[in-house]
Amino acid sequence: MEEDGSRTRAESRKPSSSSSSSSLVDQVLKARAAAIEAYNRKPISHWILLLLGSAGMLVAFPASSLLSRVYFSNGGKSKWIISWVAVAGWPLTALVLIPMYFFRKTSPTPLTLKLALSYVILGFLSAADNLMYAYAYAYLPASTASLLASSSLVFSALFGYFIVKNKLNASMVNGIVIITAAMAIIALDSSSDRYGNVSSSQYIMGFMWDILGSALHGLIFALSELLFIKLLGRGSFHLVLEQQVMVSLFGFIFTTIGVTINKDFQGMVNEARSFDGSKTSYCLVLVWGAITFQLGVLGATAVLFLSSTVLAGVLNAVRVPLTSIAAVILLHDPMSGFKILSLVITVWGFGSYIHGSTAVNVSGKSSS
Structure with missing residues (x-):
């Protein structure tokens, strides 16, 4: 039995x-x-462009961050110059946009007063944002600056909720709280990764400018989304490129005015002469900084249009540890246990937010 x-x-x-x-x-x-x-369901060209866009986010953006740090660590002094570099490559986006008018037989969007004013405001905010990030990379290791900049997701979500009326669920709020906690961990461990030539007050200044820059970046993202909803619509890729070209152009104009008033163009000759390496190295850092930043922007724009904000969020989450690891390997950034913990928590927060964002998108589609 x-x-x-x-x-x-x-x-x-x-x-x-x-x-x-x-x-x-x-x-x-x-x-x-x-x-x-x-x-x-999609042609092969769609997947090729999506692959190139993803590569732009995962390669070009980290490279741009590292080059900003290389500029300051090798003798560069001007925050205005490095913020000018971030928008100096705007013609690259225009070169991608112009052929679309011929191949797609479309015409430029009429520039109304409201639209022009929106571009001017976003361009000014973009110039200010780049300057804040320049201060961050002047005083912080690239790995730390990159981790702090990931808080822009928190501000994007909050500004999107209040300005664009985007939905937030428990998982997304959980991700916001987790990423905020990761930023607090870095603040508590500030003494472990401060460079010897950076004072305590400068480190605090870099920390605060990085957070403020992330907040402004989140505001720009929400206002850009509002611009598409109210004035442009979401119909075509060329509209996205037009917005990017015009905002970058006005950002370039405002930054150029700032550099001119500060007389930093004249100082570039002395900077190049005293730059570690050579004048050629100085020029290459600035040129490649401009190119990689614009390629990163183009990549993010392509991913957002061809796929979704969820995939862009996933790639952005992957980009943070990639930048930090590359900074440790290539620039010998200090990496303490607290910073590693903050990195892990940040990725965890991204994952929670992306999971919640996916749920919101699915429920939105099913309800519609």
Whole structure:
């Protein structure tokens, strides 16, 4: 009797294990079928552009951050110059936009007074944002500055909620709280990664400018979304590029005025002469800084348009540890245990926010 009972129990267990494994296989097969179906719905050019856009976010943006730090660590002094570099590459986006008018047989969007004023305001805010980040990279290690800049997601979510009326759920709020906690950990461990030539007050200044720059970046993101909703619509990729070109152009104008008033263009000759390496190295850092920043912006724009904000959020979450790791390897940034903990918590916060954002998108689509 006991043997029959044990045999029965053993047999009763077998179907459950086999059914769980079969259900896992079914889920994998369903995911594979969904991926193939999604792939077949779009032309190959769509996936090539999406791949290039993703590469722009994961390669160009980190490279731009590292080059900003290289400029300051090798003898560069001007915050205005490095903020000017961030918008000096705006013609690259224009070069991508102009052919679209011919191949897609479209015409530029009429520049109304409201639209022009919106571009001017966003351009001014963008110039101010770049200057704040320049102060951050002048006094902070690139890995620390990158981690602090990830708080822009928090401000984007909050400004999006209050200005654009975007939805927030518990998972997204949880992500916001987690990322905020990660920023607090960095603040508590500020003494471990401060460079010897940076004073305590300068480090605090860099920390505060980085947070303020992230807040302003979040505001710019929300206002840009509002601009598309109210004035431009979401119909075509060329509208996104037009907005980026015009905002970068006005940002370039405002920053150029600031550099001129501060007489930093004249100081570039002395900076190049005293720059560690050579004048050629100085020019290469500035030129590649301008190119990589614009490629990163183009990549983010392409991902947002061709895919979704969720994928852009995922890539942004991956970009933070990539930048920090690259800064440790290439620039020998200090990496304490607290900073590693902050990095892990930041990625965790991104994951929670992205999960919540996905749920909001799915519920929004189902309700519509």
